[in-house]
Amino acid sequence: MDFFRLPGRIFLEFLHYLGQLAALVGDLSYAVRSGILRLRLVARQIVEIGYGSQTVVIVTGAFTGAVFTFQCYMNFKQFGVETGVGAIVSVALCRELGPVLAGLMVAGRVGASMAADIGTMKVTEQIDALRVMGVDPVGYLVLPRFIAMLISMPLLIAESITFGLLASFLVTVYGYGVPQPWFVGHMVEHTNMTDLNVGMIKGFVFGIIITLVSCHQGLMAKDGAVGVGTGTTRAVVISSLSLLIVNFFLSVLLNYVFPMGASA
Amino acid sequence: MPEPATSEFIEVRGLQKTLGEQHILHGVDLTVHRGETLVIIGPSGEGKTVLMKHVIGLMRPDVGTVVVDGLHVEKLRERELAPIRAKVSMMFQNAALFDSMTVEENIAFPLVEAGLRDRKELRDRVQEALEVVDLAEHGKKLPVNLSGGMRKRAGIARAIVTRSQCILYDEPTASLDPLVSDVIDQMILRLQKRYHITSLVVTHDMKSMYKIANRVAMLKRGVIHFLGTPEELKNSPDPEVQDFIEGRSGITA
Numbered sequence: 066m067d068f069f070r071l072p073g074r075i076f077l078e079f080l081h082y083l084g085q086l087a088a089l090v091g092d093l094s095y096a097v098r099s100g101i102l103r104l105r106l107v108a109r110q111i112v113e114i115g116y117g118s119q120t121v122v123i124v125t126g127a128f129t130g131a132v133f134t135f136q137c138y139m140n141f142k143q144f145g146v147e148t149g150v151g152a153i154v155s156v157a158l159c160r161e162l163g164p165v166l167a168g169l170m171v172a173g174r175v176g177a178s179m180a181a182d183i184g185t186m187k188v189t190e191q192i193d194a195l196r197v198m199g200v201d202p203v204g205y206l207v208l209p210r211f212i213a214m215l216i217s218m219p220l221l222i223a224e225s226i227t228f229g230l231l232a233s234f235l236v237t238v239y240g241y242g243v244p245q246p247w248f249v250g251h252m253v254e255h256t257n258m259t260d261l262n263v264g265m266i267k268g269f270v271f272g273i274i275i276t277l278v279s280c281h282q283g284l285m286a287k288d289g290a291v292g293v294g295t296g297t298t299r300a301v302v303i304s305s306l307s308l309l310i311v312n313f314f315l316s317v318l319l320n321y322v323f324p325m326g327a328s329a
Numbered sequence: 330m331p332e333p334a335t336s337e338f339i340e341v342r343g344l345q346k347t348l349g350e351q352h353i354l355h356g357v358d359l360t361v362h363r364g365e366t367l368v369i370i371g372p373s374g375e376g377k378t379v380l381m382k383h384v385i386g387l388m389r390p391d392v393g394t395v396v397v398d399g400l401h402v403e404k405l406r407e408r409e410l411a412p413i414r415a416k417v418s419m420m421f422q423n424a425a426l427f428d429s430m431t432v433e434e435n436i437a438f439p440l441v442e443a444g445l446r447d448r449k450e451l452r453d454r455v456q457e458a459l460e461v462v463d464l465a466e467h468g469k470k471l472p473v474n475l476s477g478g479m480r481k482r483a484g485i486a487r488a489i490v491t492r493s494q495c496i497l498y499d500e501p502t503a504s505l506d507p508l509v510s511d512v513i514d515q516m517i518l519r520l521q522k523r524y525h526i527t528s529l530v531v532t533h534d535m536k537s538m539y540k541i542a543n544r545v546a547m548l549k550r551g552v553i554h555f556l557g558t559p560e561e562l563k564n565s566p567d568p569e570v571q572d573f574i575e576g577r578s579g580i581t582a
Contacts, residue, residue, distance in 0.1 A: 095408070185428075186427075186428075189423065189425060189428075190421045190422075190423065190425040191425050191426075191427055191428070193382075193387050193421065193425065194419075194421060194425040194426075194427070196386075196387060196407070196414075197385055197387070197414055197418060197419045198414065198418070198438065198439040198442055198491075199410075199411045199414040199415065199439075199442065199443070200442050201408075
């Protein structure tokens with residue numbers, strides 16, 4: 066029976082964790098229904114999440130596009146189909162690489178910051194101070210971050226895809242001398258709105274995961290600075306792993322809704 | 330003529346609380362009358378702050394009742410505590426000022442959240458609170474640039490700015506020099522005299538306690554071990570009370 070004890074405990078802890086996340090979603094929906102939206106805080110978070118993540122998302126998107134193009138070109142060349150690089154890179158960036166890599170970058174940069182900010186407020190009693198003043202901490206701290214993330218994340222993914230494609234264009238056309246019309250033609254021919262829709266939908270879902278996981282870790286922080294550090298690490302690890310796991314199932318599901326190669 | 334329905338502002342009955350493995354409160358009974366300053370003393374780790382947090386609904390009792398101005402705190406959900414929190418404010422041990430805001434913004438925060446939008450009134454109320462705590466010159470500073478005493482005073486200014494009927498102070502003079510401690514004591518006295526504010530103060534500072542308390546409660550082993558006036562405390566024959574107020578640990582070098 067001892068054999069089942071450890072997996073059983075892990076499963077129960079997982080259910081407990083999901084329950085806590087569900088409770089946070091409940092509090093968040095209450096905050097939405099209360100109708101109090103602090104636009105200044107939303108704007109500040111858009112700057113923090115969206116504007117502040119520009120560099121990391123652009124560099125990640127561009128160099129991923131460049132290296133993926135390089136690998137594709139080398140392999141495609143053996144079969145004499147190197148002009149098709151634009152098509153494969155574009156679809157891969159829109160559907161998978163753009164959303165996942167931008168998501169991981171944002172999970173690392175913004176998720177950590179959310180967990181640390183809220184966690185520090187928790188252990189220094191600033192969240193208790195909010196409650197004492199009759200301010201709902203979820204409405205004040207989580208809702209603005211949630212809205213800002215929903216606005217920023219799809220845009221960041223679009224930016225990551227754009228710079229990935231731009232890098233791919235530069236490597237293929239100027240690096241390997243593939244004629245520009247061939248690269249662009251194949252890319253436009255094989256990339257549909259459905260591919261972009263998939264990327265944007267993933268952006269929303271990843272944004273929700275990162276915000277919920279990171280804010281939850283912040284709100285649960287205890288035991289001073291050590292607790293904040295632990296919560297911050299857990300926020301990044303859980304958001305990144307959840308994002309990769311959810312991405313697989315989302316890809317399968319979205320392929321039914323938006324089949325590859327179909328136009329919107 | 331009959332007495333008013335209740336002269337009690339806070340009534341705690343049979344309060345028990347366990348945190349983790351530790352049974353902190355074993356059945357606390359305590360009444361705080363309207364307009365009085367009741368000081369809670371007692372050894373560290375005996376649950377003084379825990380008791381205070383029950384009064385404002387930051388913690389829920391395992392057993393017992395907490396009634397504030399006629400409302401049962403333990404029966405209300407977080408979202409239903411607003412009427413109590415409009416009447417009671419709290420100064421936290423480390424002030425709990427918001428790091429990202431200036432002192433002025435911190436003090437204006439509860440007013441803005443309560444719906445005050447008139448800029449002039451907002452400015453006047455904040456300025457008045459800053460003057461009460463003698464911080465008028467420091468309103469533009471961030472909390473990180475304040476000394477410990479200033480932070481405490483800013484925390485008090487934020488607690489009084491809403492003109493609450495009751496203020497809970499968690500160790501308002503801890504780790505402050507005697508002069509700053511006196512400033513804070515005088516301010517608590519002034520608020521009581523001027524605005525008839527009910528105060529519940531947790532402190533280890535005996536000098537401060539003698540200055541501000543109308544009554545003193547000593548919390549020990551999870552129950553109220555002593556309750557009376559400062560004079561009665563001083564003359565108490567109880568050796569545990571005397572050891573505590575005289576600071577005698579029984580350990581010799």
